[in-house]
Amino acid sequence: MQPTSNFNPSHLAKSLLRRSRQGALATLMVDSGDPYCSLVNIASDVDGSPILLISRLAVHTKNVVADPRVSLMLDERAPGDPLEGARIMLLGKAEEAGTEQRKVLRRRYLNAHPSAENYADFADFSFFLIRPSGLHLVAGFGRIVDLKAEQFLTDVSDADGLLEAEQGAIDHMNADHRDALGLYATRLLAAEQADWRCTGCDPDGLDLAADGKTLRLDFPERVTSPDALRKMLVRLADEARAKPRA
Template sequence: MQPPPDFNASRLARSLLRRSRQGALATLMVGSGDPYCSLVNVASHADASPILLISRLALHTKNIIGDSRVSLMLDERAAGDPLEGARIMLAGRAEEATGDQSALLRRRYLNAHPSAEGFVEFKDFSFFRIAPSGAHLVAGFGRIVDLKPGQFLTDISDAEALLEAEPGAIQHMNEDHREAMNLYATKLLGADSADWTCTGCDPDGIDMQVDGKTLRLDFPERVTSGMALRKMLVRLAGEARAKD
């Protein structure tokens, strides 16, 4: 059965990748090759690929070092029967980050999981990024789709200026524009009023969270620089205020 024409599989897949904070990680056991599944915390790279902070003492990390092939199951954690909610199974290879890449993954992960500050410096912990080879999205009857990476990852090849501006933009929004963040959440996304904070910016949108709840605000068009991001956020704040 083909999905209905109004179903945007790529957008839903990206939303799940951006909003998810936990997932089930499947690895292959060293020696036997048997499947092994574990619960992990996740964040998203600027391109939406998953970021992990895992210990070399953990069995799943030992498995990854032996064979980098993994799969990651993410779901929207909807109330009621979990099988009625959307979920995505992403397949790929887990790659350990080094140098500047490790610094980028660290920043984005800690924005999503500030409590990890307490152990991120432990010598046995490292950041890994899952480089996807594909994904299987299940979003209800007639909404089951296989996706290639280009259909759910965000193109950041032209967004170097935006990525450089991202840390300052997040700090500025969280320190000086909490009112705007709450407007985005309540007026544009229909969420409850709360002390929403920004955890990430990318060409396609911004990520927000509060008390374990996460939101994704998609932009109406791509932005690739700090100036374009500022203009977009001002525009969206105006649209949100106009809804009062």
């Protein structure tokens, strides 16, 4: 089955990875090798790879430690029949974060799940990163595609400056420019009025959240430095202000 001509599977897969906050994690049971599935909260690393915060007391964590092969099901949570919405089944290996990596994963995860700060540093909890090898995307009739990791992960090899400045930019936008975030959401993404906040940024776009809902604002061009990010955010705010109300 060939995808329809107006379908961009890479873009949809990237968007789902960035917007998803929960998913079904499938692991392999330690003793039997039987499949085991559990509901987990997720966030995304700077390249889009899923981040997990899981307890070593949980069965799925014991499974991952014994065999890192996992799959992760994510869906759009669209109203109506859930089978009519887009979903992805991601394949990969889950690896526990080292000391330096943990700082980045912790920061990005807590931006997406602020309440997790209450237990993120408990001794039995650890951050894991799923390194994707590929995914299977289902988005309706004629829209079923297998993608390799390089087709849906964001290239960050040239964006060290942006990544170093990311948290400062997030904090600045949330503290001083909530009006602009609201304009991005309502004028550019046709979302409802809410107290939208920024939860992450990367070379491809900006992540927003409010009242349990998430949005992805794609940049028209890649952004790899703090100065380029500032200019892009000003440009998008101007475009949002100039756009008529729906």
